[in-house]
Amino acid sequence: MILALEYQRSPARYLAARGVTSTALGSRLTGMVAGNVAPLRLVNHPAPDPPGTGWTRVAPRLSGICGSDLSLLAGQSSPYLSPVTSMPFVPGHEVVGETLDELPGLPRGSRVVLDPVLACEPRGAKQCRWCGTGRASRCDHVTIGRVSAGLQTGFCSDTGGGWSRQFVAHHSQLHGVPDTMSDERAVLVEPLACAVHTVRRVDMPSGASVVVVGAGTVGMLTLLALRELSPAVPIHVVAKHWHQQERALALGATAVHPPGRATRALRRSTLARMHVPERGSEFLLGGVDIAFECTGGASGLDTALRLVRAGGTVVMSGMPSGHVDLTPVWYRELSLVGAYASDAGGPDGERPDFARAIELAATAPLEDWVEPAYPLRRWREAIGHAVDAGRLGSIKIAFDPNRE
Amino acid sequence: MSRPGFVLEVDERTPPLLVHQGEGFRLERLPLGSKVVYPPDSLPGVRNVDAAIEYALLNPMGIEPLPELLKPGMRLTIVFDDISLPLPPMQTPDVRQRVIEHVLELAAAKGVDDVELIAGNSLHRRMTPAELKRIVGERVFRSFFPDHLRNHDAEDSANLLDLGTTDQGEVVELNRRAMESDLVVYVNITLTAMSGGPKSVSVGLASYRSLRHHHNVQTLRHSRSFNDPPNSAMHHSYERMKDLIGGHVTVFQIEATLNNDTFPASTGFLNKREWEWNLADQGRYLAVKRANELLPTKSRRRLWQATAAPYGVTAVNAGTPSDVHPQTIANVHRQQLTEVQGQSDVAIFGLPYICPYNVNSIMNPILVMSLGLGYFFNLYRNRPLVRPGGTAIFYHPVPGDFHPVHHPSYIDFFDEVLTQSTDPAVLETKYEQQFATDPWYIQLYRKSYAYHGVHPFYMWYWGAHALEHLGEVIFVGGNRRTTARMGFKAASTLADALEIASHTVGTSPTISYLHAPPLVMADVR
Numbered sequence: 001m002i003l004a005l006e007y008q009r010s011p012a013r014y015l016a017a018r019g020v021t022s023t024a025l026g027s028r029l030t031g032m033v034a035g036n037v038a039p040l041r042l043v044n045h046p047a048p049d050p051p052g053t054g055w056t057r058v059a060p061r062l063s064g065i066c067g068s069d070l071s072l073l074a075g076q077s078s079p080y081l082s083p084v085t086s087m088p089f090v091p092g093h094e095v096v097g098e099t100l101d102e103l104p105g106l107p108r109g110s111r112v113v114l115d116p117v118l119a120c121e122p123r124g125a126k127q128c129r130w131c132g133t134g135r136a137s138r139c140d141h142v143t144i145g146r147v148s149a150g151l152q153t154g155f156c157s158d159t160g161g162g163w164s165r166q167f168v169a170h171h172s173q174l175h176g177v178p179d180t181m182s183d184e185r186a187v188l189v190e191p192l193a194c195a196v197h198t199v200r201r202v203d204m205p206s207g208a209s210v211v212v213v214g215a216g217t218v219g220m221l222t223l224l225a226l227r228e229l230s231p232a233v234p235i236h237v238v239a240k241h242w243h244q245q246e247r248a249l250a251l252g253a254t255a256v257h258p259p260g261r262a263t264r265a266l267r268r269s270t271l272a273r274m275h276v277p278e279r280g281s282e283f284l285l286g287g288v289d290i291a292f293e294c295t296g297g298a299s300g301l302d303t304a305l306r307l308v309r310a311g312g313t314v315v316m317s318g319m320p321s322g323h324v325d326l327t328p329v330w331y332r333e334l335s336l337v338g339a340y341a342s343d344a345g346g347p348d349g350e351r352p353d354f355a356r357a358i359e360l361a362a363t364a365p366l367e368d369w370v371e372p373a374y375p376l377r378r379w380r381e382a383i384g385h386a387v388d389a390g391r392l393g394s395i396k397i398a399f400d401p402n403r404e
Numbered sequence: 405m406s407r408p409g410f411v412l413e414v415d416e417r418t419p420p421l422l423v424h425q426g427e428g429f430r431l432e433r434l435p436l437g438s439k440v441v442y443p444p445d446s447l448p449g450v451r452n453v454d455a456a457i458e459y460a461l462l463n464p465m466g467i468e469p470l471p472e473l474l475k476p477g478m479r480l481t482i483v484f485d486d487i488s489l490p491l492p493p494m495q496t497p498d499v500r501q502r503v504i505e506h507v508l509e510l511a512a513a514k515g516v517d518d519v520e521l522i523a524g525n526s527l528h529r530r531m532t533p534a535e536l537k538r539i540v541g542e543r544v545f546r547s548f549f550p551d552h553l554r555n556h557d558a559e560d561s562a563n564l565l566d567l568g569t570t571d572q573g574e575v576v577e578l579n580r581r582a583m584e585s586d587l588v589v590y591v592n593i594t595l596t597a598m599s600g601g602p603k604s605v606s607v608g609l610a611s612y613r614s615l616r617h618h619h620n621v622q623t624l625r626h627s628r629s630f631n632d633p634p635n636s637a638m639h640h641s642y643e644r645m646k647d648l649i650g651g652h653v654t655v656f657q658i659e660a661t662l663n664n665d666t667f668p669a670s671t672g673f674l675n676k677r678e679w680e681w682n683l684a685d686q687g688r689y690l691a692v693k694r695a696n697e698l699l700p701t702k703s704r705r706r707l708w709q710a711t712a713a714p715y716g717v718t719a720v721n722a723g724t725p726s727d728v729h730p731q732t733i734a735n736v737h738r739q740q741l742t743e744v745q746g747q748s749d750v751a752i753f754g755l756p757y758i759c760p761y762n763v764n765s766i767m768n769p770i771l772v773m774s775l776g777l778g779y780f781f782n783l784y785r786n787r788p789l790v791r792p793g794g795t796a797i798f799y800h801p802v803p804g805d806f807h808p809v810h811h812p813s814y815i816d817f818f819d820e821v822l823t824q825s826t827d828p829a830v831l832e833t834k835y836e837q838q839f840a841t842d843p844w845y846i847q848l849y850r851k852s853y854a855y856h857g858v859h860p861f862y863m864w865y866w867g868a869h870a871l872e873h874l875g876e877v878i879f880v881g882g883n884r885r886t887t888a889r890m891g892f893k894a895a896s897t898l899a900d901a902l903e904i905a906s907h908t909v910g911t912s913p914t915i916s917y918l919h920a921p922p923l924v925m926a927d928v929r
Contacts, residue, residue, distance in 0.1 A: 261819055268816055273844045276808075 002047045003401065004164030005379055007072070009087040010039035017075030038073035040091075042379060048160040051146045052124060054171045056101035058112065062187040062373055063162030064094030064398045065386040067218060067296050068319040069154075073383060076321040085155040086148040092162025092399070093154035096177060096186035103171045112174040113189040115354050116152035117341050118142055118159070122170030134349075137197070137341035152341070163376065165401045175354050178362060184370040185361045187398055188221070192364075193342035193357035195221035198317040199229050200350070201339045202290055206231040209288040211266060213304045214295035215239035215248050215256070216389065217369075217396050218318055222292050224364055227252040229356070236269065236288065238262045238303065243393040251365070259303065266307050281306060283328065288312065298322025308334055315339050373400035406445035409742025409924060414438040419678050423754035424921065425799040425881055426767065427708050428696055429674070431689075432799075432898060438915040439748065441789070442677060443924030446664035447739050449716020453499065456720040457506050460658060465723030465731065470507065470589070470656060476515035478586040482507055483579075483608060486525035486555075487535050488760035490595040490662055495712040499660045501541035503591045503720070507658075508544065520581055521553040524590070524608020527615065527849070527856035528761065529810050530555040535764070558611045558856065559846050567652055570644040574617035579609035583652050590725075592659045594732045596740075596783070596923065597631045600659050601729030602646035603639065612840050612858060617641055621828045624868040629782035631925060633733070646725055658722040661735040662715040664922035669714070675922055708757045709764055740925040744789065747928060749913030750905055751790035752898075753780040755800040756921050761855065761863070766807040769886040770814050770860050772800050777877065778866030780918065787928040789916050793875040795905040797898070802882040809853055813845045817860035818889065826891040828868040836861050875908040 017037040050057060069091050071077045093116035102108045119136035120127045123145025130138035143149040150156020153169060160167030177186045199222065204210075210232040212219050219237065226232050234254030239245045245256040257265040263282050267274040272286025283306035291304035296318025304314045305328040313335040329336055342353035371394050374382035379399070386397040412418065420431035421440060434440070450456045461470040474480070484500045487493070504521070511519055521540065523531055536553060537545040545553065556579050557563065565580040582588050582605070590608075594600035607615065617623075618641035624630065626637035633639035649655065667674040671692055673685035681689070696704060719735045721728045759767060759775040767775070776798040781788065790796055806815045821835050836858060839845065845857025870877075878901045879887045882894035895901035905913065918924060 264816055265820060267844060268820065268838070268842065271843055273847065 001044045002165040003376055004043055004045060004090045004160065005092075005376055006041050006043045006045065006088045006090055008039045008041065013037055013039040014075050017073070019075070036380070038075070040073060040379070042376060047166045048158060048168050050101065050168045051158060054103070055122075055168050056099045056103050056106070056171070056174070057166055058095070058097040058099055058114070058169050058174075059166055060092070060095050060097040060162045060164070060399075060401050061111070062096050062183045062370070062398045062400055063092040064187050064191070064370075064396055065382065066094055066191065067216060070383070070387055071296060071319055071321055074387075077319065078321065081151070084142050084149055084151040086150050086157040089150065089155055089157045090161035090164045090167065091154050092164070093152050094187055094190045094398075095162035096183050096189070097162070099174065100166070106171060106174060106176065111177045111179075111186070113177055113186050113354075113358070114153060114162070114169055115173045115175065115193070115342065116154055116190065117173070118147060118150050118152055118156055120145070121172040123147060134344040134346045137343045163379075163399055163401070175358060177358070181358075181362055185366050187370060188217075188366055188396060189354065189357050189361045191217050192221045192225070192361055193353040194218070194317070194339070195225040196229065196353040196356050196360070197342040198222055198292060198315055198339035199225040200353070201315055201337050202313050204230045204232050204290065208232045208290055209234055209236075209270060210290045210292065211236040211238060211262070211288045211304070211307055212253075212292045212294055213238045213262075213300045213307075214293070214318065215241075215244035216294065218296075219292075219294035220244075220247060220251060220395065222294050222317060223248060223251050223253055224360065226292075228360060228364075232290070234269065236262075236266060241390045241393070244390060247395075262303060263307060270309070272309070280325065283307075284309070290315065292317055294318050296321060298324050305329060305334065308332065310334075313337055369395045371397055373398045373403065375399070375403035376401050377404070406447050409442055409444040409740075411742065411744055412440040412442060414440060421678055421917065421919065422674065423752075423799050424756040425754060426801050426803075427704050427757040429693065429754070430799075431678075434752070434898070434917060435902070435915060438917055439744065440917045440919050441742050441744055441924055441926050442919050443664055443740055443742060443922050444738070446675065446922065447716070447718045449663055449665075449718060450720070453502055453717050453720070454506070456717065457503050457658075460720045460722040461506060461510065463722075464656065464728070465721065466727030467654075467656060467724050470722070471510050471514060473587050473654065473656060474511050474514035474516050475586070477518075478516055479518045479584065480511055480516050480520075480587050480589065481582045481585040482519065482521045482589045482591060483524045483582060483605065484521070484539065484591040485593055485599075485604070485608070486523045486528055487531050487539070487763045488528055489593045489599060490713065490715065491758050491760060491763070492666065492711050492713045493538070493763060494662070494715045495668075496538060497541055498539050499593060499717050499720070500539050500591050501544065503658050503660070504540055504544055507589050507591070519548075519552065520585075521548050522579060522582060522609070523555045524604060525555050526608050526610055527558055527612065527859050527862075529849070529853045529855045532853065556609055557850055559850050564611050567648050570641075570648055572641070572644055574641060574644060575613050576606070576645045576648045577611040577614040578605065578649070582609050583649075585653060588653050588655045590655060590657045592657060594659050594661050594736055596779075597633065597733050597736050597925065598782075600732055601633070601657070602642040602725045604657065604725065605649055605655055606642050606645040612856070614645075619862045619865065621832050621865050621868045624828075624865045625872055627782075628869060629784050629788070631782050632785045655725055656722065657725045657728050658720065659728055659732040660720045661718045661732055661739065663718050664739055665714050665716055666922040667713065668711060671711075705757075705766065737925070740923050741785070741927050742924050744916065744926045744928045747787055747789060747791040748794065748916040749791060749909035750795045750797060750902070750915045751788075752797045752915060752917040753799070754920070755780065755798050761859070762807075765810045766805050768806040768811055768814050768818070769802050769804060769890060770818060770863050772802050773890055774863035774866045776800065776867070777870035777874075778863070780920070781867070781870040783918060783920065783923070783925045785925060785927045788873055789918060789926045789928055790874065792873055793908070795876040795878065795909050795913070796870065796874050797878045797880060797901045797905070798882075799880045800882060802879050802886045802894075804883060804886045810855060811860075812848055812854050813839055813842070813857040814855070814860045817864075822889050828865050828871065831861060831864060876905055878904055
């Protein structure tokens with residue numbers, strides 16, 4: 001038996017959480033709602049068994065709380081995703097842990113990070129067109145094969161997840177961590193791989209002007225990836241909280257702007273013209289070339305769409321929620337690009353996102369990004385802290401499942 | 405016979421004194437020994453303004469009478485001061501309306517058909533049709549608007565004319581219609597000694613290319629004060645430009661001066677010295693203050709902005725700008741100048757609700773700075789009221805409100821530029837061009853009702869001399885965020901302000917209070 005946090009099917013609780021957090025007042029209580037209304041429970045249940053060869057049991061050392069997890073707990077995730085999950089499941093897909101079984105090239109006790117995508121190879125399914133071309137994050141087979149439906153570990157009932165003392169992972173999902181890298185850095189590898197993938201999703205000409213909307217973990221890591229991997233200049237960051245603004249500048253942002261000031265500041269920077277509609281936020285005629293939406297919120301995407309020049313690109317990095325006026329996509333002929341998880345570099349033979357992320361995590365200034373981890377038993381506090389991380393000056397909140 | 409201005413020394417019998425504080429006011433008890441500088445009593449206005457105007461037009465200084473300058477078939481351009489003068493706006497009919505009507509009657513009698521009226525608004529916001537009508541009157545408005553009555557457009561390159569450069573290399577680029585006219589008649593109201601004279605045409609009809617030669621940090625720092633033209637580098641530049649303008653076009657300048665009847669009867673106690681308030685005044689003070697405090701912000705602002713001053717016209721003079729202006733300045737001094745013996749460690753100023761750039765608008769923090777450290781600090785001749793390194797204490801709440809239509813570039817200036825530096829020279833070097841040439845600001849200036857993109861810089865430069873001169877600037881009742889952004893301090897009370905200032909000027913500083921408005925100019929000996 002292992003200790004785990006388990007998310008169960010409960011339409012009533014899902015709707016209650018969604019109903020409360022959708023209101024203006026309720027959105028301020030997201031932490032409380034996520035911790036008390038969401039159908040998440042601390043349970044003792046049997047450890048999952050490896051479903052076949054090439055699988056190993058993994059004992060998490062640290063397991064991060066992601067924005068998509070919070071969105072799920074607050075009832076804000078889209079029902080669209082329900083067929084590609086299987087209940088009940090143990091959340092947690094940002095994991096650094098230790099393997100408990102021998103695998104070829106990965107001895108028992110190896111410290112690993114998890115690429116959570118449950119694509120054709122771990123499922124033992126015939127390769128789909130995407131997995132065959134190094135684009136496993138687009139896998140068409142996430143509902144078939146030897147484990148139940150689940151787009152990722154952490155959303156699949158058979159594999160378990162990082163918010164527990166043990167789960168199972170396929171060899172293809174695991175990447176060894178250098179001995180010199182701390183767990184606190186390693187737990188950031190998965191979101192950093194997503195950020196690398198996000199930046200690689202668009203062709204970025206030298207001198208392209210960019211805005212990153214949101215300065216939580218996703219936004220910061222996207223900024224880091226932009227600085228390391230792209231020729232974009234300038235890079236603006238829309239950051240709500242003071243500490244986020246400071247960190248963004250330290251990471252190399254050209255300028256940071258609070259949300260209420262972003263449109264005006266980017267108007268000035270790009271010599272655009274700003275217009276105020278009869279209802280809704282102001283928008284630019286002109287603007288930046290590319291926007292990275294890293295909040296996962298409707299208002300973040302709405303902001304991004306209003307800041308990009310005609311013919312520009314908006315990359316959706318955060319898991320989207322809520323409804324957004326898509327008129328700018330039509331009127332300004334914008335390209336709306338999704339960026340989900342990470343992949344092996346695609347058919348062009350680029351280096352896999354995870355490999356690049358591990359390198360970056362080893363050298364990037366990520367000190368103090370991960371707060372002292374919570375034990376699973378204090379999950380309500382951990383979730384509350386994660387929801388309010390921006391306000392409280394934190395970036396990444398994680399569980400240490402081995403702590404009591 | 406009006407009483408001259410005087411300096412009161414506060415003693416035990418001195419009542420609390422009125423201090424303006426934005427859209428409000430208070431009675432403040434000043435420390436014993438403080439000097440309070442009062443303006444002369446309001447001068448009597450001329451009884452027959454129309455006769456005074458007619459006399460001025462027929463008996464100008466240094467130029468032929470206006471009728472002799474008017475010829476059939478000529479191009480006549482009448483330029484008039486915009487909404488920034490006077491403050492508060494005067495009750496209708498505006499004296500500019502009267503002057504313009506007289507000029508038009510003379511022009512009509514002489515068969516002059518080609519007449520254009522242009523508001524000399526420089527880089528100020530365009531005036532709305534209603535605002536134009538209020539200045540020129542219904543009859544003129546109906547006859548000339550919109551085709552022949554308009555605002556100057558400093559960004560309409562096709563309608564600007566480069567007249568060349570002065571011997572100091574200053575570009576003079578002005579409104580083409582005016583400069584290609586046979587005669588320019590400029591209708592001015594000189595409220596402070598800064599306005600009028602050579603400034604009227606060289607600023608009111610200028611482009612940014614031209615204005616930047618005198619509206620800059622170097623010039624403003626050497627204008628001591630800019631209300632004292634002989635000692636103002638800014639006015640020296642106007643003089644040089646005037647000479648160049650005189651080679652292209654004849655300018656017939658008509659200047660009116662006003663008395664100190666600044667507030668209407670309902671708030672007439674604001675025009676009086678406190679110990680002369682009668683019971684009715686005291687009752688009105690209490691009633692107005694209480695009602696004012698109870699009003700919601702927007703209503704309070706609307707009410708104050710609707711105030712029109714019952715000014716009397718003290719004189720109307722006409723002539724060439726050089727000839728008429730000394731006479732005008734003398735009239736301004738007659739109304740506003742008060743001799744003060746010596747500088748003090750601390751100067752106190754109560755800033756009112758209005759300045760030249762927030763008529764029918766909002767006094768944003770930059771305008772508060774410009775009003776305090778620019779206009780009020782510079783209400784002196786010879787030497788500033790406060791000694792070098794001394795402290796200026798201003799009364800104003802400095803709310804962080806901006807008018808989104810009138811002051812769009814101010815918002816960005818406050819949020820993006822002042823967060824980097826408050827040093828006028830740094831701002832000028834690093835940011836002025838960006839704002840001055842920003843196409844969006846230019847579009848809003850030309851097509852909406854926005855001040856030009858560069859205007860907040862000019863407002864900041866307006867305080868450049870004071871910033872260099874003063875050791876400390878404190879706002880009593882000031883919003884801490886906005887004052888801190890501008891590099892100033894905020895205090896809750898005068899006692900707190902003096903406590904803060906004690907680090908700079910000691911615990912027993914000499915204090916002067918410039919009791920305005922009504923306007924007073926300190927002649928500091």
